Amino acid sequence: MEKLLGTETVKRGMAQMQKGGVIMDVVNAEQAKIAEASGAVAVMALERVPSDIRAAGGVARMADPRIVEEVMNAVSIPVMAKARIGHIVEARVLEAMGVDYIDESEVLTPADEEFHLLKSAYTVPFVCGCRDLGEAARRIGEGAAMLRTKGEPGTGNIVEAVRHMRQVNAQVRKVTLMNDDELMTEAKILGAPYEILKQIKEAGKLPVVNFAAGGVATPADAALMMELGADGVFVGSGVFKSENPEKFANAIVQATTYYNDYDLIGKLSQELGSAMKGIDIATLAAEERMQER
Amino acid sequence: MKDMKIGVLGLQGAVDEHIKQITALGLHGITIKHPEQLEQIDGLILPGGESTTISRLINRYGFAAPIKEFSKRKKPIFGTCAGMVLLAKELSASADSHLGLMDICVKRNAFGRQRDSFEAKLDVKGLADPFSAVFIRAPYVESAEAHVEVLATYNEHIVAARQEHLLVSSFHPELTGDTRFLELFVQMVTEYQESELIIS
Numbered sequence: 056m057e058k059l060l061g062t063e064t065v066k067r068g069m070a071q072m073q074k075g076g077v078i079m080d081v082v083n084a085e086q087a088k089i090a091e092a093s094g095a096v097a098v099m100a101l102e103r104v105p106s107d108i109r110a111a112g113g114v115a116r117m118a119d120p121r122i123v124e125e126v127m128n129a130v131s132i133p134v135m136a137k138a139r140i141g142h143i144v145e146a147r148v149l150e151a152m153g154v155d156y157i158d159e160s161e162v163l164t165p166a167d168e169e170f171h172l173l174k175s176a177y178t179v180p181f182v183c184g185c186r187d188l189g190e191a192a193r194r195i196g197e198g199a200a201m202l203r204t205k206g207e208p209g210t211g212n213i214v215e216a217v218r219h220m221r222q223v224n225a226q227v228r229k230v231t232l233m234n235d236d237e238l239m240t241e242a243k244i245l246g247a248p249y250e251i252l253k254q255i256k257e258a259g260k261l262p263v264v265n266f267a268a269g270g271v272a273t274p275a276d277a278a279l280m281m282e283l284g285a286d287g288v289f290v291g292s293g294v295f296k297s298e299n300p301e302k303f304a305n306a307i308v309q310a311t312t313y314y315n316d317y318d319l320i321g322k323l324s325q326e327l328g329s330a331m332k333g334i335d336i337a338t339l340a341a342e343e344r345m346q347e348r
Numbered sequence: 349m350k351d352m353k354i355g356v357l358g359l360q361g362a363v364d365e366h367i368k369q370i371t372a373l374g375l376h377g378i379t380i381k382h383p384e385q386l387e388q389i390d391g392l393i394l395p396g397g398e399s400t401t402i403s404r405l406i407n408r409y410g411f412a413a414p415i416k417e418f419s420k421r422k423k424p425i426f427g428t429c430a431g432m433v434l435l436a437k438e439l440s441a442s443a444d445s446h447l448g449l450m451d452i453c454v455k456r457n458a459f460g461r462q463r464d465s466f467e468a469k470l471d472v473k474g475l476a477d478p479f480s481a482v483f484i485r486a487p488y489v490e491s492a493e494a495h496v497e498v499l500a501t502y503n504e505h506i507v508a509a510r511q512e513h514l515l516v517s518s519f520h521p522e523l524t525g526d527t528r529f530l531e532l533f534v535q536m537v538t539e540y541q542e543s544e545l546i547i548s
Binding site: 057058059060061062064065068069071072073074075076091093094095096097131132133150153154155156178179180308309312313 | 358360361363364365381397398400404405408429456460461462463464465467469482483484520523
């Protein structure tokens with residue numbers, strides 16, 4: 056019986072198994088265990104959470120492999136890790152380590168300002184950020200098996216993630232209703248591969264799972280993104296920069312599952328302690344906005 | 349059979365994919381988010397997802413006792429991947445077990461991490477032609493009691509099995525366009541409905 060590794064179905068399917076779940080950023084084994092115990096579907100192993108990356112400045116790179124390995128040994132749920140945009144070797148190193156998913160992430164300082172990774176060439180699946188359908192379709196064209204909104208990482212401010220989720224979904228709806236003869240021009244306008252756009256039009260939806268990311272700080276934020284059509288939620292700084300990470304993690308997981316049970320979300324939000332301190336996007340200079348990467 | 353209602357536990361994971369296949373067979377697919385909904389359905393699917401996450405939500409939202417009761421009434425349950433882990437009486441190298449309904453010992457992530465996830469053609473007992481099976485960080489049945497019927501193996505590991513009204517697969521039939529494996533489950537639900545008619 057022939058065994059096919061790293062097929063599109065296997066890579067996209069892995070993300071489908073994460074649907075309705077919460078993926079949490081962690082910086083060590085102890086945090087990973089808290090995340091797993093709270094019901095996270097996966098963890099993202101990092102050296103610093105985005106808000107600390109923002110504060111530290113300088114060049115943000117792939118995490119120390121020791122941290123990634125420590126997290127992989129600590130939990131049985133999937134472990135993701137971030138590689139710099141276009142950094143072929145960081146991605147190959149993470150793949151060789153056996154990381155379950157790679158985030159080609161704008162949270163790190165890009166290694167290539169022109170080209171993203173050719174993700175179809177890897178066995179490990181990739182997730183990429185997107186702000187609109189053009190970006191989403193280009194990443195899918197390169198082989199991304201999962202998408203997420205870019206939002207504005209490390210701000211604890213949901214406004215950009217909302218903008219990006221609404222934008223992508225509105226553009227999917229528009230393409231779906233378009234006539235066939237309008238599609239090529241739309242592809243040109245969006246900067247999207249025509250073939251991918253055609254698939255989206257035919258299916259009426261993106262061919263991969265799309266999570267929310269970049270600014271989720273409270274259970275209500277997570278539920279809001281689900282309400283707007285996210286397939287699941289990434290929480291970066293939101294959990295471990297809050298006053299009570301364990302409670303926050305639990306509450307965000309439950310709010311994601313029962314995102315339209317408002318009584319429950321009200322209860323979950325009580326006595327949580329304070330959320331991470333946020334940043335108003337308007338106070339960020341253009342060069343401080345990670346989403347532009 | 350047209351009135352058959354099949355529920356998919358909708359706490360986390362590939363729920364819509366199962367619903368889509370159920371609907372494709374012309375049956376009613378219901379996403380189960382509250383334990384009382386179990387009353388409405390004739391068969392239950394525990395979908396793929398993260399077994400630790402689903403298990404925690406099962407316990408937190410009071411699903412464990414109603415699902416066990418559902419099983420006690422011999423209503424069919426089908427567990428795919430994480431669902432297989434949830435149904436197992438025993439987990440290899442772990443003291444935990446979740447619902448513990450089926451007399452099998454299951455090894456989690458048995459084929460390795462995501463890079464070892466794969467597709468392969470499988471011969472499945474009851475299906476005329478091979479089935480394209482998608483294995484994602486999949487478990488397998490390490491050992492099973494004698495009354496468990498083995499339906500498929502891969503490299504001598506049990507990857508599909510049935511015990512009375514319980515059906516499990518390591519792989520994800522819902523990620524393919526092939527509904528034949530689901531039809532095996534639908535057949536079990538039909539048998540249950542017929543046996544209920546005889547009793548009543």
